[in-house]
Ligand code: ATP
């Protein structure tokens with residue numbers, strides 16, 4: 001077994017580069033097919049799956065009762081085999097079993113595993129091992145990484161603001177409170193206050209992190225904890241500038257994901273989004289008219305607007321700007337030409353809101369009487385430029401990209417009214 005450690009460890013998807021060479025692979029037994037004189041193991045590593053062939057009697061004895069999901073490392077020679085998935089296999093010469101799997105409540109190696117969503121989520125630790133599910137979270141990871149790349153290129157500095165706070169910022173009822181050494185604390189609903197303070201420090205900042213919303217209702221688009229991708233820019237003057245940045249961001253995320261993901265599991269019949277060079281923009285009033293909504297845009301109207309943008313402009317995305325000020329949080333700036341109208345916007349993607357952004361108030365006068373901590377107000381006392389930013393919900397974007405009917409399918413370990421584990 002010692003010899004194993006002198007051999008090059010490769011990932012399964014690299015097999016094609018090592019024909020007739022000795023390699024070491026590590027992973028999990030996805031499934032095992034046993035015949036009298038030969039065993040075929042489908043090995044799954046963090047990225048791909050490939051075949052191991054066991055012929056040597058000593059090794060056949062070792063793999064005879066090897067349960068699927070056991071963690072192993074295997075050493076052998078890569079050979080071409082047109083019958084094997086991917087066209088290559090490894091002829092096993094030595095095997096180390098890291099741990100043998102127990103009997104599991106769900107068989108996850110079958111080609112199709114159809115389970116109720118609750119069963120899936122109860123057994124997420126197992127179900128996430130299935131290639132198509134982990135693929136979703138690889139795409140989510142890619143989107144996070146692309147978001148970072150984009151923001152860095154814009155000159156933004158990454159921050160991690162606290163999630164525990166004495167203040168609730170976004171207002172409304174959906175704030176979680178908890179005991180903090182005898183006094184009340186809350187979980188932040190967004191990094192808004194901190195982003196603004198940090199604009200006074202770095203001018204441009206971004207953050208990718210969890211936020212918490214005690215949404216009472218159980219919907220297909222709300223989680224109680226989700227990943228917010230946020231950015232805030234100092235010395236910008238208009239929602240047009242912000243929408244231009246969000247536009248380029250969305251183009252970049254969609255285009256680069258398309259270029260970087262070489263294979264989509266056949267399980268997902270993805271239609272790649274159409275994002276034109278110029279994303280259509282409409283005012284809140286036009287949006288009410290087009291969607292036939294009375295006085296408020298709701299999920300049904302967002303869906304109609306999504307269909308409209310696709311029909312009229314071949315676009316999966318559409319901006320709506322000029323929301324009524326009273327529908328926005330206190331820090332939102334007002335349009336000085338239109339009383340009661342905010343300088344803010346939403347971006348709908350495939351008929352669902354994924355981004356809210358806007359210009360913020362920036363004079364100390366506008367903050368000094370707000371019920372927010374003094375430490376926040378100091379940023380404004382000390383002089384703040386005109387600024388604005390936005391938040392993009394990661395799970396919402398992934399949900400819409402894959403066309404999932406429920407946001408829980410796009411969350412790693414979703415938190416909702418009934419679920420706090422695993
Ligand atoms: P909605 O109107 O859909 O409830 P919102 O307007 O309350 O969302 P914002 O405060 O604008 O949400 O949050 C910015 C972004 O964060 C949203 O556009 C969305 O992508 C995401 N988001 C908001 N709430 C949730 C949630 N409960 N679960 C998942 N993502 C969310």
Ligand code: MG
Pocket residue numbers: 346353355356
């Ligand atoms: Mg919003």
